[in-house]
Amino acid sequence: xxxxxxxxxxxxxxxxxxxxxxxxxxxxxxxxxxxxxxxxxxxxxxxxxxxxxxxxxxxxxxxxxxxxxxxxxxxxxxxxxxxxxxxxxxxxxxxxxxxxxxxxxxxxxxxxxxxxxxxxxxxxxxxxxxxxxxxxxxxxxxxxxxxxxxxxxxxxxxxxxxxxxxxxxxxxxxxxxxxxxxxxxxxxxxxxxxxxxxxxxxxxxxxxxxxxxxxxxxxx
Numbered sequence: 001x002x003x004x005x006x007x008x009x010x011x012x013x014x015x016x017x018x019x020x021x022x023x024x025x026x027x028x029x030x031x032x033x034x035x036x037x038x039x040x041x042x043x044x045x046x047x048x049x050x051x052x053x054x055x056x057x058x059x060x061x062x063x064x065x066x067x068x069x070x071x072x073x074x075x076x077x078x079x080x081x082x083x084x085x086x087x088x089x090x091x092x093x094x095x096x097x098x099x100x101x102x103x104x105x106x107x108x109x110x111x112x113x114x115x116x117x118x119x120x121x122x123x124x125x126x127x128x129x130x131x132x133x134x135x136x137x138x139x140x141x142x143x144x145x146x147x148x149x150x151x152x153x154x155x156x157x158x159x160x161x162x163x164x165x166x167x168x169x170x171x172x173x174x175x176x177x178x179x180x181x182x183x184x185x186x187x188x189x190x191x192x193x194x195x196x197x198x199x200x201x202x203x204x205x206x207x208x209x210x211x212x213x214x215x216x217x218x219x220x
Contacts, residue, residue, distance in 0.1 A: 011198040012134065018062055022054060025061045031134065033061035039136045043111055046099045049092075049129045066129045072118035075166055080123060082166060086173020088128055092116060093145055094179045096130075101138035112137060112144035114192075117151045118170065146182035146189035146214070149175055153210035153217075154193075158202045168213075175217050183218045186211050 004016035004024060012031065016024045027033060037056035040063070044050050052064040071088070074080035080088075093116060101109040113120075114135035122129045152174065155167035175182065182189070190211050194204060 010132065017065070021065050022062055023065045025063065027059035027134075030059045033057075033059055036133045036136070037061055037063075039111075039133050042102060043096065043099055043133075043136075048096060048099060049127060050133070051129060051131060066122045066124050066131070068122050068124040068129075070119050071121040071123055071128070074123045075118065075170065076163065082169045083173045085118065086170050087177045089116070089118065089121065089148070089170070089174045090177035090179070092121065092128060092130060093141070093148065097141035097144065097180065103138050108140070109138045110141050112139040112141060114139070114144055114147050115151075116144065116148050140185065142180045142182060143185040143188055145178050145180045146185040147193065149182045149214045149217075150186065150189050150193055150207075150210050153213040154203050154206055156213065157206045157209055171214070172217050175214070181218060183215055186214055 004018070006014060007017050007023065008015035012029070013025050013027045016026065018024045025033070034056045037053045040050045040053050044052070051066050054062045054064075056062070068074075069077065069079065071080065071085055075082060075085050096113060096116070097110045099111040101111065103109070113130065113133065114137065115132055116130060120130060120132045122131060149171060152167050152171040156164050156171060158164075159167060190207050193199060194207055
């Protein structure tokens, strides 16, 4: 019987070493991972940087193991400067939003991630790789940008010391570099964020302040 070594854990899933340069991502509540796998394959076909998907069945997704720190860890450890991280995050948004919607390829909707923040970007030797596609969908790019900006603003408010200062600086760099203005869709992003069952009490309580912070940053 194959034995798995736990190498990471998120709010919804655990990640185990599979061997041969692969990992198994298993949802704890039985979420169907095949939907996420299909999205990852689709964006990969358009040249977007995601881990290679090997197979998915039920709550299990076997994919490439990406080596390197998260963007968040790289910034905190000084391996990546804040301005560079903000521009990198903005570029990942812009590149994703250039990919047509799967359902309406000629419409205004594009591919959006809806959780694209520094903990979901791996800084690999080949460049940044985006992980955790369970919230991805077809949608409006400004909503995607608003969600990422709001998450950064929440960290800037809730975190303490250097992490808060780094999050605020990263927010400023990201908003100034990204193509789409998050302001028109901040209220919608805040409502979605509030409805997230995984959100913590401090994160929920600071949402209004986070929205105001993003608006101030976007206004220059």
